[in-house]
Amino acid sequence: MASGTPSRTAPPAPVGPEPWVPPQLRLVCLDIDDTLIDCTAAIRRTLAVLTGRGDLWPLWDLITEEHVAMVVAGQLGYEVMHHRRTECFLAELGILADFAQVASFEERRRDILSQSWRLFDDVLPCLEWLRAAGLQLAAVTNASGTHQRRKIADLGLAPFFDHVAIAGELGVAKPDPLMFHSACLALGCDPAQAVHVGDKLDTDAIGAQDAGLGAVWLDRDDTSRTGERAPVGVHTVTTLAELPELLVSEYVTVGVPAQRAAGTPAAQLRDRVL
């Protein structure tokens, strides 16, 4: 370098955002009731058959929510909850029934209900796609073990699942992280490599997110347009038919690189912001 020529050092390379690295996906956890099985329709039909009235679903749903909350809080087991829920339902209708009468009503309700289960139309194509993609599948469901395993078997769902985690068998219920982690542990999968899909925003989607899994809220009634909104990081779909595209866009699934397809809302937002 000639004498007198000022020396220059190369300017530091500009520091930009870390490049987005799509997470690996190995496990898809699925809720059962009102995610895969149309429980609401089955319960509506059953109540109408038992009472001759078609207007009792809202009352049953409200009583169920109150009693399931006690199960989630660890105050009741499922079998006791089922009996008390029916006792409370009958009392609201002005029917004071003794223990045997409540048990008889509950038994008839279960018998009729077991004939009424139906899968949503989008379930089997989605499960077949997930299996074909090489993903492991787990059912993660808040229910009593005996009845849920029977439902899963009767509807032909059992062969799809590598593991079934049921609240009534584990002694905890979603949104407790143990529910999600038990499935991950059983299948040797890190929670960060798993996604949970369910119809309840709080117990399914937010519970899974808090447990470190990817979270997908299945909003079949499209209520997110007018009411409940998913928090940042929770994906929303209105049908399981949308799930494959979402997973391919957001995750590296087995043998399928994440695409973040231009045109998806997530991709458009990312391109605008970063």
Ligand SMILES: [Mg+2]
């Ligand atoms: Mg559900």
